[in-house]
Amino acid sequence: MEFREDMYPPAQPVRPLHAIKTFMVFMRDKEDTRQVFNFINALNGTSVRPAFDRFFEGPNGKLLLEKDPQALLRAFDDRETLRQLPIGTVGRTYADFMDREGLDTDGVSQANKEAGFFTDEFARDYPEYAAFIWMMNLTHDLYHVLTGYNRDSLGEAALLNFSAVMSCSRGTRALSWLAAARIKSEAPGLPIFKINAYGRKMGLEAKDLLKADWIGMLERPLREVREELNIVPDPVYAALPQERLLALVAPQAA
Structure with a gap:
């Protein structure tokens, strides 16, 4: 498939x-x-264009656009098979994470659709770009597993900073730092900005996840995959008690 403007x-x-x-x-x-x-989407403009180009030219673009559009969803959504994998593998860790958090495999994409930016009409008009956005949405929770960031507010902020490197998204990076500033205002004694900055550092030093073999990595040990992708989880974040992290910027009543 040749690229078209x-x-x-x-x-x-x-x-x-x-x-x-x-x-x-x-x-x-x-x-x-x-x-x-x-x-x-209010801030992105054309910032993600380089990431789309990398996706289109890479193995995941060929897989989703030319061979099997549902390949990633089918592999990630087969929880029964993933739960049978040995403890410590990427797939088993991902399945345990999703089960523990009560998450749907395609939940991020569904939220995107509900926001009105990833409609069926959009996918019909721009199928290649829609496949790119869908892959980014689908792999978000696997990013959690690879980076070691949990779903607390600080973990999500740092993961956004990591993800922004992969997606080139100006909006994602801005959201990461705004969220970090809000968290810092409520937890001034914690190294919030240091942890958030590490997320970007990790992303800059990691290999390009847009070209990662997502399906092939599921059966492999998480430690081995992290070493191959040069992903080193943040020891400062990991040392913080989870109960302390979960107390940060608790949702407020509207």
Whole structure:
């Protein structure tokens, strides 16, 4: 498949004021993932174009666009098979994480659709770009496993900073730092900015996850995959008690 300029949709206008308003809504309820996409899309402009190009030219683009569009979803969603893998493998750790958190395999994409940016019409008009966005949404929770960041507010903020390196998303990086600033205001004694900065450092030093063999890594030991991808989890974040992390920026009533 050859690249065509019309594969990439027209950029949405950059709307910083709308982004700030959206961020305030999200801070009142961090489970309202729709606001994440509202914020990111308000700032992205054309920033993710280089990441789309890497995806299209890489093995995952060929897999999803030319061979089997459902390959990743089928592999990630087969929890029964993943639960049978040895403890310590990527797939088993991913299945345990998803079960523990009560997450749907395609839940991030569903939130994106609910936000109104990943509609069936959009996928029909820009199928190649939609496949790229879908892969980024689908692998978000596997990023949690690879990086060691949990779903507490600080872990999510640092993971966004890591993800922004892979996706080239200006909105994702901005959201990461705004979230970190909010967390710092409520936990001034914790090294919030240091931990958040490490997320970006980890992403810059890691290999390109847009070209990772997602299906092939599931049966492999997590430690081995991390070494291969040059992903080194943050020891400062890992040393913080989980109960302390879960208490950060608790959702507030609207």
